[in-house]
Amino acid sequence: MSRIRVLVVDDSVVVRRLVADALAVDPAIDVVGTAANGQIAQSKVEQLAPDLITMDIEMPVMDGIEAVRTLRRSGSRVPIIMFSTLTERGASATLDALSAGATDYVTKPANVGSVQESLASVAEQLVPKIKALVPHRGHLTGPARTTGAAAAPGRAALTSPRSAAPSRTVRLAPAPEVTRPVRAVIIGSSTGGPEALSRVFTAIGAALPVPVVLVQHMPPVFTRQLAARLDRLGGATVLESAGEEELRPGHVYVAPGDHHLELRKAASGARTVLTRTAPVNFCRPAVDVLFRSAVQVYGGDLLAVVLTGMGTDGRAGCEDVLAAGGQVLAQDEASSVVWGMPGAVATAGLAHRVLPLDEVASAVVGIVHAGARTPVSRPVAHAVRGPIAGIGALTPGGAL
Numbered sequence: 001m002s003r004i005r006v007l008v009v010d011d012s013v014v015v016r017r018l019v020a021d022a023l024a025v026d027p028a029i030d031v032v033g034t035a036a037n038g039q040i041a042q043s044k045v046e047q048l049a050p051d052l053i054t055m056d057i058e059m060p061v062m063d064g065i066e067a068v069r070t071l072r073r074s075g076s077r078v079p080i081i082m083f084s085t086l087t088e089r090g091a092s093a094t095l096d097a098l099s100a101g102a103t104d105y106v107t108k109p110a111n112v113g114s115v116q117e118s119l120a121s122v123a124e125q126l127v128p129k130i131k132a133l134v135p136h137r138g139h140l141t142g143p144a145r146t147t148g149a150a151a152a153p154g155r156a157a158l159t160s161p162r163s164a165a166p167s168r169t170v171r172l173a174p175a176p177e178v179t180r181p182v183r184a185v186i187i188g189s190s191t192g193g194p195e196a197l198s199r200v201f202t203a204i205g206a207a208l209p210v211p212v213v214l215v216q217h218m219p220p221v222f223t224r225q226l227a228a229r230l231d232r233l234g235g236a237t238v239l240e241s242a243g244e245e246e247l248r249p250g251h252v253y254v255a256p257g258d259h260h261l262e263l264r265k266a267a268s269g270a271r272t273v274l275t276r277t278a279p280v281n282f283c284r285p286a287v288d289v290l291f292r293s294a295v296q297v298y299g300g301d302l303l304a305v306v307l308t309g310m311g312t313d314g315r316a317g318c319e320d321v322l323a324a325g326g327q328v329l330a331q332d333e334a335s336s337v338v339w340g341m342p343g344a345v346a347t348a349g350l351a352h353r354v355l356p357l358d359e360v361a362s363a364v365v366g367i368v369h370a371g372a373r374t375p376v377s378r379p380v381a382h383a384v385r386g387p388i389a390g391i392g393a394l395t396p397g398g399a400l
Contacts, residue, residue, distance in 0.1 A: 004028055005051045006053070006130065007033050007034070007050035007052075008023075009040075009044075009055045010056040016034045018119065023126065037067075038064060038067025038070070039067075041053065041062075042062075042067070042071065045076060052078060052130055053078055054082075055081065056083045057094065068102045082104070084108065088221055088225070091221045091222040091224075095194060095226065107125070109121040133191075168343060172353070172354065173350055173351055178325065179370070182368045182370075183302070184301070185208065185210060185302075185304075186212075186294050187304075188304075188306050188309070188313065189216050189307035190217040191309050191337050191338045191340070192308035193217070193307055196308050196337075198230065198233060199361075201234050201236070202234060205234050207236040211250075212236065212252040213247070214255065215255040215287045218257050220256065227240040236251065239252070240254045241255060241261055245272045247269060247271065259274040259276055260285050260290075261290050263290070263298075280313070283311070287341070290317070291316075291317025291318065292316070295317075299326075303368060304326060305360065306328070306331065308331055308335075308339070308341070311341060319350055328352055333346075336357075
């Protein structure tokens with residue numbers, strides 16, 4: 001199998017060398033070229049045909065955001081990972097780049113520690129993302145095979161046609177014997193999630209008559225910016241959770257970076273609780289932590305939605321939602337940037353429906369309005385199998 005060809009774009013010679021050296025340690029990756037700004041990158045893309053691009057945001061002549069727009073307008077679907085700073089300005093610019101068509105991002109190492117520590121930090125963030133976005137050279141994107149129902153076609157994600165792994169078989173969960181009311185919607189997403197969430201919330205439009213709680217794998221600062229952007233898209237009030245909020249219909253609560261978001265019983269139904277216990281699935285916040293705690297409060301009166309993302313976070317939580325009698329939706333392979341999280345749910349037979357991204361919003365609205373109960377009434381206790389505590393350690397925000 002040939003190596004993954006990467007183009008590194010950054011106006012700093014030091015950073016270009018840092019990224020190239022960090023990637024050089026992996027035998028599956030080949031840095032085929034570098035560029036000092038977005039304009040030069042355009043010609044390098046045509047000359048070198050890279051499988052993936054790492055792109056700085058702030059550069060002279062043509063910055064990273066404009067470079068992404070130009071590449072997408074030209075028809076390029078090569079995955080682009082933005083190189084961002086962990087600041088308010090960096091987070092805002094990164095979300096702009098994702099809206100323009102960038103695929104994912106990593107944060108630059110802080111100006112502390114040795115060169116070796118910086119190299120290790122860059123490699124730890126970049127290598128898994130590169131391999132997830134370009135997992136198997138030579139395989140073309142194809143729709144997932146669905147058992148029990150036909151998978152509807154979806155809009156392809158902005159990735160290289162060579163970036164998709166072979167399709168896996170989807171096993172749909174059996175329809176619930178009893179249709180339960182939906183008293184809360186819980187959502188999990190990761191790589192590709194910010195744009196997917198934007199499209200879903202825009203399509204939903206009016207506020208839902210139940211609370212929505214979501215985990216997007218992101219570091220601090222970024223989650224606050226994400227909540228602010230989602231708040232501008234529709235009728236719902238979207239906020240980054242500060243903990244101890246009592247859940248209200250028409251509100252969306254976003255887990256803050258580097259904190260797990262759990263739900264607890266409250267007089268009005270449920271309240272939020274933030275913790276910094278060990279990462280779960282190498283992530284903090286983790287989808288499984290939210291989903292399992294939601295089952296403890298609401299039982300099966302839940303709708304769980306798992307969108308695009310790396311890894312398997314959310315699979316165990318969906319198992320508990322399903323066992324309690326709740327409903328589960330997962331994004332399909334064709335419309336996912338990375339079909340890791342939703343794929344883990346869909347191929348385990350834990351999703352009642354596996355949908356293209358553009359059909360998720362209408363499905364959520366239909367299910368919620370079919371049995372929503374407002375205001376939230378007495379919580380239903382439900383035991384969760386196994387501990388919530390996770391393993392491993394990770395930089396703040398978890399993997400994307």
